[in-house]
Amino acid sequence: MTFITGEEMTIQTPVLRSVNVVRYVTPLREGGSLPAIVEADDGFLYVLKFRGAGQGLKALVADLIGGELARALGFKVPEIVFANLDSSFGRTEPDEEIQDLLRASEGTNLALHYLSGAITYEPAVMRVDDRLSSQIVWLDCLITNVDRTPRNTNMLSWNRELWLIDHGASLYFHHSWDNWEEQARRPFVQVKDHVLLPWASQLPEVDAEFKAKLTPELVNNIVAMVPDEWLTGYGIDASPAERREVYANFLLTRINSSEIFVNEAQNARKALI
Template identity: 65%
Template sequence: MSKISLRSVNVMQYKMPLREGGSLPALALADDGFTYVVKFRGAGQREKALLAELLGGEIARLLGFKVPELVFARLDAAFGQTEGDEEIQDLLKSSQGLNLGLHFLSAAVNFDPAADVVSGDLASAIVWLDAFITNVDRTFRNTNMLMWHRELWLIDHGASFIFHHTWENWEKHAKGPFPLIKDHVLLPRAEKLEEVDAAFKRILSPESLWQIVNSLPDEWLKAMGETGTVEVWKQVYLDFLLLRLKHSEIFVNQAQNARKALV
């Protein structure tokens, strides 16, 4: 059973919290000598945010986007005991075990839609990706994109796959539109959605998607507390992606109609 290969690191030093949003990620030094933005399983949406981060980030990478390397970041029981902030200490205590890290892009700056130019091709590709994975969090308020060495990098996909917060009617979600695409920061520039749709459907084969889905850690899936086995939930994620891809014209049309209302 094939899967993508993510490196594993041990978190050695908590450097500083990144107080953006409710998930309280942090900069941390790992035993490989690199600094990572660590997303903790004890925060906010817990393991489901990490599952979405891994799925969304690696699908974006498969499609050719620049995404910081994702690693499995392990915290042992002793980590964070000297932390003075009680909120952070509680977070670290509840995040023992496997977490997710994104390689820290030093000196990167937030994407500025008023100043940074994005081509119609790239804008269309990013809008398509976010409609595909139902990512609610790439707006003017929070673009979740960085400029690093004059290139655009995608970050923070933990608010994707909104169906998995209830698991109800996942087939309906898979075949449905994505109305929140109207708030996407790059939608006004997304003029080539049909061309992107055709190109991306050739890349996203069942085999490649399964390699990503099969990389979801059993530890996170079991921690969701849902009825069913790890194999069942992996199959649901894969079926959701394949069904959504099969009916991509629905969310593409939704995005095109939303764009017409803007331009």
């Protein structure tokens, strides 16, 4: 069994590059979003998340914010980039479903650096120590990430290190904006299904550490990275700046009232062990 430990984490200021997609390599037929491996004009391969996929732009917003919050807290996260898809791209694609997806995704998409040779995290094979488990559980409670379960861990082992991927199912409050303040103070009941919960024995210590690191300035800087064009069509009468403010306030409210979701996680853990 491989044993993965949590090392001292340092805050990093997020900076996202932009690339142009030049080649569609292969689809990754996982879930309903049909991500794909693509090559960009910088010569690297990326896992591209399409704006035209069924989960839509909100999944890209959640993936960006969740991924960069994780990186800022010191977790290993593949580089996230803005990936531009030109209108002429994919015209020769023979698969009609993929061609429709490409046409619906013209403009700015989200992509993660492809970790060649990475393997999916398996709890029976790789043991994550209590500190790192607690840190990951705390993060997922903060961003309300429902997608870190034994069935779909969304973690990879690469170069003997644990990497976090795919936060698109986070921040689900943005599917119903009217009561975001109430949702920000709710416990994260889905934590009972978290793959690392049995080993998350250091939640109070991590809570104090992470609350000190996630300053309003840092949170606002991460939310400010979301492009205006991703903050349209939400069915509400608000500008991109106003929507960013809601995202930031939602996160800051959860951080300031983190004892609610920490207590929920501790109670759910006691029921397991």
